[in-house]
Amino acid sequence: MIAGDAEAFDALYDRRQGGVYRYALRMCGSTALAEDITQDVFIEFMRDAHQFNPEKGTVAGYLYGITRHKVLRRIQRERSMVSMSDRDSDEIDLVMVKPRIRDLDPLENFSRQEMIDSVRHAVLALPIHYREVVVLCNLHEMSYEQAAEIIGIPVGTVRSRLNRARAMLADRLRSGQQSISTQTEVDSARYEL
Amino acid sequence: MTCSEFEYMIDLLVADELTDEITRQRAMKHSSICADCSMRLADERIISASLADLAEETGHTEAPARIKMALQKEFAGMLANNQPDMTAQSPKNIVTFPLHRFQPRTVLTVAAAASLVALFALTWQLWLPAITIGNPETIAIVPLPIPSPSIASSVPGTGNSETETVIAKTEPVSSSRRRPPRSVEAKSDPEMDRVDFIPLTYVSDTVSLHSGTVVRVEVQRTTLLAMGLPVNDSRNDSLIKADLIVGDDGVARAIRFVQ
Known part of the structure; x- marks a missing residue:
């Protein structure tokens, strides 16, 4: 990738984007922010790829480190995104979790989904x-x-x-x-x- | 089992990773008799299950495809621009400071401080007077025009020797001295140096002096009298401080009294 191999970058992105995106999403609670951060992380990585030292850690750890740094900066900049307990469940709930159909009866599925939402809000708070x-x-x-x-x-x-x-x-x-x-x-x- | 011991292993208990059966039974027995620990265990189980469900629900979420397209475009743009930081490894000893990581206020502050320092340095350089930098031991030989009447009249052989050589010493001035004091400027004046040193006339004129050393000595008045120098002979036993110019051949050529 450092040598300019586009296919190598695609492969790296396909392999690592999920973790980066989910980490940003779970930290921020906003899909828009998570998308921005994911894009910024990979742009920074492609620009400063030579700074990555395999002896110091893995690529995943390096990417998570960049993501964490960007998430913290975004959260500091947009303090309103931090506390989710005061916000209504809007696009975040709609996009962040698409309920997966399970082989449970509707009541059990509903209560389970309710618990997951509660935990998600509690984590974000x-x-x-x-x-x-x-x-x-x-x-x-x-x-x-x-x-x-x-x-x-x-x-x-x-x-x-x-x-x-x-x-x-x-x-x-x-x-x-x-x-x-x-x-x-x-x-x-x-x-x- | 105490509550703190129970707290220590509650993670393993919830994750069902407590392999020691006896310890597990003791922990379960403790939770059955301790209401707080029982509630704590129930909470932990709920939280673990809920977090696992949340992780499972969001475990397959991925970034939209448009991000990948945007990044591919960015990557192609970088290749087209042939950015050096991407295609070539920078040396490890070069530290780069990406300005985009700094706040604009910080950059402005640093720039203003640098401008002030540069302005101050420029002003300081203009304000500095011309400084003569020289070796303290270096002396220059200049032709003697006419010595001061007070000295020339008292030194034999100097009154009519208009072409005689006298040695003027250039006073060293440190380059680190920002503003040289007035006394240094006065000592650097050649006119003052000419009257300072009195030539010793017993030296043959044929021995020219190209360089020499200034040596500070204390001599008796009687010695100076013997050399024909004008001193007060009422205090013959006292010492007088003087600077001698000694040539490379070891012969003293001139003397200056230190006040």
Whole structure:
């Protein structure tokens, strides 16, 4: 690719674009931002490909590093994108997750989808340094070591952040379920009246 | 099992990766009697399952095809432009500073600071006076026109020797000295140097002096009197500081009294 082989670039893009795009999407929660970031990442990579040193890490790790840097900059620039808890579920929910048809009964499928949406919103509402460990370790199924390399922190810090992030997720999900159940009780009482 | 021990292995328990059966049974027993840990285990299971579902749901999401097309276009454009950073590896020891990574405010600040420094340096150079840079040990030989009457009259043989040689010493001035003091300028004046040094007349005129060394010495007044120099003879035992110009042949050629 450094020598100008277009086919090599295509092959690299086909292999790595999914991970980069999903990472950006899961961090930002916006398809438009994720597309922009993905494009920027590969443009930067094709321009500065000679800076990649195979002895220091993998191509995937290098690309994730660039993506993380761009995501953080975008999030800092557009603070309004950070907190998803205050936003209505608009295009993000529509595009980010296309519900896959499963062999479940409709009620079970609905409740499962509802839980996934709740978790997605809870992840997006996490502070950024907790969010990234959840995204890398739980959603991208990376090891603690890989996540530590990408973020640039010790493995122990990744572990502790992940613990804390999961506890925060549990709190948010619990409070969300409580509010839903409270709303259901209110609706039921109103119906009985 | 304590709650902290349970907390430590809850990940393995949820992921069903706790291979030790005894430990697993102890953990499950603890969760059955501890309400907090039981709730924590249930939360962890829900979160793990939900995150796994979320990862599965979004696991096949890919960037739109138009991004690939745009990148292919960009790549072809770079090849057409034959950008050096793409087709040739840059040396590792060259550090590049991509300006697009900096905020415009930072770039402007750095540019303004650089301009100020350049302006200051230019002003400083214009303000500096001309500085004579010389070797401290270098001396120049200039023809003696007419010595000062006060000295020439008191030194034998110097009164009528208009062509006699006298040695003028160029005072060294450090190049690092920004503004030379007035005293240095006065010492650099050739007229002042001519009256400073008194030629020692016992040296043969045929021995010309091309270069020499200035040596500071302390001599007795009686010695100076013996050399025919004008000194006060009432304090013969005291020492007088003087600068001698000694030629390469080791013979003193001129003397200057240090005040």
